[in-house]
Amino acid sequence: MVEVIDWRSNTNFYTKGMWQVYFACFIAFFNSAINGYDLSVFNNLATFKSFGVSFTGNDDFKDNSSKYALTSAILQIGSIIGCFFVGLVADNLGRRGGMLVGSVIIVVGVILELVTNNLDVFILGRFLIGFGVVQVTTAAPTYTVEVAHPQFRARAGAIYNTGWNVGSIPASIILLAVSYNDADDNAVTWQIPVGIQAAFSAIVLIGCFFIPESPRWLMSKGREEEARKFLIHYHGNDDENHPIVEFTLKEMRDALSGEERQNQASYAALFTGRAMLYRTNLILAIAFFSQYAGSWLASGFTVIVNDQFGFNTPQQQLGLSIGTNIFAFIFSQFGAAYVDRLGRRTMLLYGTIAYVVCWFIIIICLNSFNQDESQSALGIFGWIMIQIFSMIYSFTWTPLNALYPVEILPYSARAKGMALCQLFINAAGVIQSWVLIYGVNAWGWKFDAFYLVFNAFAAVVIYFTFVETKGYTLEKIDEIFEDPNPVKKSLSEIRTYIICMILLAICLIQFDTESWSNANPIIKSNFECSNDFKKKEKASQNRNMIPQLVLLNRKLFYSAPAVFRNFNAIRCLPSSLLGFERCFSSTAAHFNTSKTTVATQVSLHPKTVLDLELKNHDHLLYHPVYSKEEIEGIKYTHRETQGLRDQVAFSAIRLMRFGFDYATGYVDKVGVMTETQWLNRIVFLETIAGVPGMVAGMARHMRSLRTLGRDNGWINTLLQEAENERMHLLTFMKLKNPGLLFRTFVLLAQGIFFNAYFLAYLLSPKTCHRFVGYLEESAVHTYTLCLNDIEGGGKIAHWGTQTAPEIARFYWRLGDVATVKDVVAVVRADEADHRDTNHVLASLDASDKNPLA
Incomplete structure (x- = not known):
């Protein structure tokens, strides 16, 4: 079995010996x-x-x-x-x-x-x-x-x-x-x-x-005592009984022992x-x-x-x-x-x-x-x-x-x-x-x-x-x-960790059901109906096993990959075991405080809206609700480039459009694109469109903290934009469930775009807002063509009669008879709003007051 070592002991990294290692x-x-x-x-x-x-x-x-x-x-x-x-x-x-x-x-x-x-x-x-x-x-x-x-x-x-x-x-x-x-x-x-x-x-x-010389080289030359002194002084804080000393010596002896290893002295051995x-x-x-x-x-x-x-x-x-x-x-x-x-x-x-x-x-x-x-x-x-x-x-x-x-x-x-x-x-x-x-x-x-x-x-x-x-x-x-399959062997730690966590959870349910039931009322109700819960006295007799389980869990937790250490399910383990706060109780309190806040913003069907929105916590920020005249009055407009910033931003959009159009099979003609092509384009577009607002809001937030000053209304506008774009994505996800390959491309695109946009925003916020303005111009054009495709009898004409997803009807207050076409129309209105907002922000200095707040 391959051993995974956890060195999280009481090692002091600021001793004289350790500073000498740093110097080396x-x-x-x-x-x-x-x-x-x-x-x-x-x-x-x-x-x-x-x-x-x-x-x-x-x-x-x-x-x-x-x-x-x-x-x-x-x-x-x-x-x-x-x-x-x-x-x-x-x-x-x-x-x-x-x-x-x-x-x-x-x-x-x-x-x-x-x-x-x-x-x-x-x-x-x-x-x-x-x-x-x-x-x-x-x-x-x-x-x-x-x-x-x-x-x-x-x-x-x-x-x-x-x-x-x-x-x-x-x-x-x-x-x-x-x-x-x-x-x-x-x-x-x-x-x-x-x-x-x-x-x-x-x-x-x-x-x-x-x-000093390398202890492993000293060991290879038969100078074990010198290697031991190195480990005692530099790694063991002059403590010859420190566990790292004997452990490292044993590892080096094992690595150098045997005729087979001794023969690996020539290039032919490679x-x-x-x-x-x-x-x-x-x-x-x-x-x-x-x-x-x-x-x-x-x-x-x-x-x-x-x-x-x-x-x-x-x-x-x-x-x-x-x-x-x-x-x-x-x-x-x-x-x-x-x-x-x-x-x-x-x-x-x-x-x-x-x-x-x-x-x-x-x-x-x-x-x-x-x-x-x-x-x-x-x-x-x-x-x-x-x-x-x-x-x-x-x-x-x-x-x-x-x-x-x-x-x-x-x-x-x-x-x-x-x-x-x-x-x-x-x-x-x-x-x-x-x-x-x-x-x-x-x-x-x-x-x-x-x-x-x-x-x-x-x-x-x-x-x-x-x-x-x-x-x-x-x-x-x-x-x-x-091992016959080294790659599989090296990755087996993750699978082993998952299996051990499942076994640990089963053991905890068996031996510590009270802590688990206190963590979540739903779990408690299930336990009350189970034979294990009714036999709590029998389980309590075995509580002497809990310390061993806790030690096992801690070793697994700290040796596991970071992605699993951050996995939210782990945080639901009893606080008596891992020291975590019970996530369900704190989350419930957050929900309760949030509900009051949102209630003041809703004027239409308040109870129904709150029941739906807060059930999944889909959105909490302000977003516009448009009149019929406003929706129908949306037009595609283009701001001409003025200066180098605008040229860089517009050229970047043109470049992105080139690759994006090719990848999604986009054709700027009515009646050509299929429903799958439209949904691929829209879903991919919205996964990217939700990034700039969040990145800019984060950058402005950190700027406000760093300068100890007010932000003049920018952050809220940017976060509203980010959440609005995310709601576009959640809406169209009701019409399409992307496969693994599509999600992989989304992950790649988001990773590259997020980091590139973040660095660009630090260098030139104006260029970035202009970039988003041109991006939203393209989005308005895309949704306008989509509406023409619906109305012109294209391959998505049925969107004109297909009922809109429930999440969209309540988010935009569309009513029960709204169709997917109505959703496309209000999304286009949102994109036009983001277009105008970012073009305005691109014309302002970072310290100016946001006139749209």
């Missing part, structure tokens, strides 16, 4: 920054006149594709050669020794770059840097995971790879600062950012003399046996999936990307690069924080699916922009989508690129396995360095279609082959790979 991880962290700094510096240096003149005599170095490609790819070539020495260094000199040797080689490479104007010598320097980088980037993540306390091991390993952005951010800032002095005869302009690269390696070089071959295949997949997701084009080759979208001056390039790297760093930290909550496999799977969506939109933008460069808004929107892709990539692959390979490799093969992973990664990098430069120059935007297809393929492979490592110790993961 911090030193290792700089090794990741080295790689990010170098790649960002070189690819932006290609735009510097002084760099081009120094080495080619031409002030635009990137014009010479062959030299540009070779100088870029030589870093990965050096890393590939270095991969064959990584195991030798890390296994014989230790993880700390690997970082030390690699840092020395990098410093030598930087010196060679600085002292020459000869391109061949410069290329040699980059080769040495690549050779050294692979030493440190193999030893450092392994070191980080092996010295970290088990409770924050995953987070430490995930944070390690976010150092890439810590290197790329200062690189972009330094380059921007020196770019203003760039001239043909000023070599110092490019030498300053190149020389600063040695600072990261110098920090590692000095720091290695002040950090391809021996079914379990080891499975791991090696995953290493190969990790390397190529992470490199060919599109991150190289989106971040490593920002010069090429920005050129595609019309940003081609050095200052534009570097300014955009700084913003990209800052956002990427922020999202990589979020990703590192969530690896233990969401799980590795989940993050990679859904992240890769999101990449497919992003590249699809990017390709459409590039195609349109290249056909007509006057469409600057499309270029801007496409560039924004590149940044969204970078953020999603930073959230998923950036923290997991170093963590996941370390976790799936056994200790005895970890150093060589990581070297093999680096070999694959750098091989992929060499291919991209050459092919990407030539491919973009030859095919332009069409070359980007490769990333769309490749990510779709990657998503399928991840779903069927990637195992979940969340919650397992490094040594216990071995058992997963020994």
Whole structure:
């Protein structure tokens, strides 16, 4: 049985030993920054006149594709050669020794770059840097995971790879600062950012003399007593009887014992046996999936990307690069924080699916922009989508690129396995360095279609082959790979948890029926009719089993995935067991207080309306009730674009409409669309339309709290809009019950749109409100065509006589004889109201009073 360890003990994370562990991880962290700094510096240096003149005599170095490609790819070539020495260094000199040797080689490479104007010598320097980088980037993540306390091991390993952005951010800032002095005869302009690269390696070089060696490496060399002292001091707070000491020692002994494991000292062992071959295949997949997701084009080759979208001056390039790297760093930290909550496999799977969506939109933008460069808004929107892709990539692959390979490799093969992973990664990098430069120059935007297809393929492979490592110790993961179906085995925790919770509930009903019956009157009435409840005396005799059940429940609760820990049903367990408040009693009180509030708003059929509305708590906020004249007077109108904000907003809507129309089979003609096509379009539209109001309301709410000031009536209007759109969805859901595939697309679209809109709203609320105004214009047009289809004898003509859903009749006060056509008419009126509201809000400053409140 695979063991899931719960480290939620009385561990003190602020002892002297733990702070020393943090410092050791911090030193290792700089090794990741080295790689990010170098790649960002070189690819932006290609735009510097002084760099081009120094080495080619031409002030635009990137014009010479062959030299540009070779100088870029030589870093990965050096890393590939270095991969064959990584195991030798890390296994014989230790993880700390690997970082030390690699840092020395990098410093030598930087010196060679600085002292020459000869391109061949410069290329040699980059080769040495690549050779050294692979030493440190193999030893450092392994070191980080092996010295970290088990409770924050995953987070430490995930944070390690976010150092890439810590290197790329200062690189972009330094380059921007020196770019203003760039001239043909000023070599110092490019030498300053190149020389600063040695600072990261110098920090590692000095720091290695002040950090301990990995206890797992010490154990592998027969130095168990030193490993024990490490665990006592750094993890056990100088307590030799701390349970973590013996537990970790036992795990390491088990991992290193046996002739079979001792034989895993050669690279051939990585391809021996079914379990080891499975791991090696995953290493190969990790390397190529992470490199060919599109991150190289989106971040490593920002010069090429920005050129595609019309940003081609050095200052534009570097300014955009700084913003990209800052956002990427922020999202990589979020990703590192969530690896233990969401799980590795989940993050990679859904992240890769999101990449497919992003590249699809990017390709459409590039195609349109290249056909007509006057469409600057499309270029801007496409560039924004590149940044969204970078953020999603930073959230998923950036923290997991170093963590996941370390976790799936056994200790005895970890150093060589990581070297093999680096070999694959750098091989992929060499291919991209050459092919990407030539491919973009030859095919332009069409070359980007490769990333769309490749990510779709990657998503399928991840779903069927990637195992979940969340919650397992490094040594216990071995058992997963020994199973005939590793993926199923790794996911069995969830199923086991559900089964145990069901068994626990049965036991609680048997032995603690009084607590359960107090939790809910409905449960109590059922118990009163059951034989178990009547035999309460017999049950009470067995109450000595309750403490064991409580301990079982707590262990399951804390080791289970976050989605189950948040599952509402768990909150209905007796408060005497979990310390939760009885949710039914608090909810009932909330219902009672809410009922009085709503009663003052209802003037028509108050009792009937309250009975229906409060029964399911469908809506509580104000919404308009229209007269017949108002409904019939709704017309489709369009606000002409004025300025860049309007152009960006309208172009974004046009782009969304293109994909949305295609996906739902929309045809702008009466009598063509079927009922299924109409319902698909309407339901999907309303799942998206309900997002902006809630996001904007949330942002305004947080702004009010942050500034300690009033909101001037914006929040209520925005939340009313969000609830109104949600009621549209609930109404049409009565006519259509979407299947699993449809719901999956909805989930994807909402996830991407919510985050994109939230970030956009923080940057430019006016643009976002204008965007929603144009979105509602499209909605009015859609519902107008729908009404024409009903009245013109189309395929939904029966909506003119079909009775409206009950929820709609009471929400809009339509009366008992209302039809679906009447519902479409009032929904169109709502959309027209939202259209006008958002166009008004787009014309106001954030501090202005809302005239519509």
